[in-house]
Amino acid sequence: MRSLDVAVVVYPGSNCDRDMFYALELSGFRPRFVGLKGELRGYPVIAVPGGFSYGDYLRPGAVAAREEISHRIREEAERGALVLGVCNGFQILVEMGLLPGALLQNEDGLFSCRWVDLLVEDASTPFTRCYRPGQRISLPIANGFGRYYRGGGDVRVVMRYVHDVNGSEEGIAAVANEAGNVLGMMPHPERACEEILGGTDGIALFRSMMEHLSSLL
């Protein structure tokens, strides 16, 4: 396995997998799609893209989180692989228990699809080291169940919304596990990597992962 290979996990109902693949390739990675029966061993980075895995049946991410491939994601996370979950990918990681809390229906009941301003609160993770602490960035969101609820536990907050967008507790938009190698975020960095799409603030997230991997060589 070469060090820039990234597994993009595709569940039935994932629909941001190709966007993620494209952004990873644009950032110099070698992405590969990995399906339910695929192998994840040895990938230094695993991306869990957005979408509506299993049609959001039961709860968003609930079914996908219990698939065999998700157990393999957990194994690789425990080995130290970087695991990035975006939107439905974040919901899946939370349902797996890899990240704390829960994601609930937006407080206004609406599917929210727009660009939002965020503050990078923790610029020390492998996903955010190319941002400045406190940097204000703009990324698109597209979700109906993006209201983060921490459930009383300690949470490593990585990004917060500048303005309340969905009723998330303390404006939390992105969280990491304690070790920092698992990141879940509702905004879509992969949709913010080219000017033609409206913004480029997502690039630094992918560059951060690249720098992190380089620093390990």
Next chain:
Amino acid sequence: MQRFAFLVNVQLKGHVRDPRGETIRRVLKEEKGLPVERLRIGKAILLEVEALSEEEARGVVERACSEMLVNPVVEDYEVLAL
């Protein structure tokens, strides 16, 4: 082996806001004029389980709840025998 039927009633915890329930309550109250003061939308899940006894069957349902059907961070549930 016998077949036992259960209804699992899953509800968001009381302090977790429920936009669906709030919207439906508002319409019932404001548009239909019904004095509905609280309305929460949960899930009702019907299960039929093969087991030797109701106790064993209930154990299966409890496992289904804890392993998948209920998210204990935000939901409470009750198991009703049918």
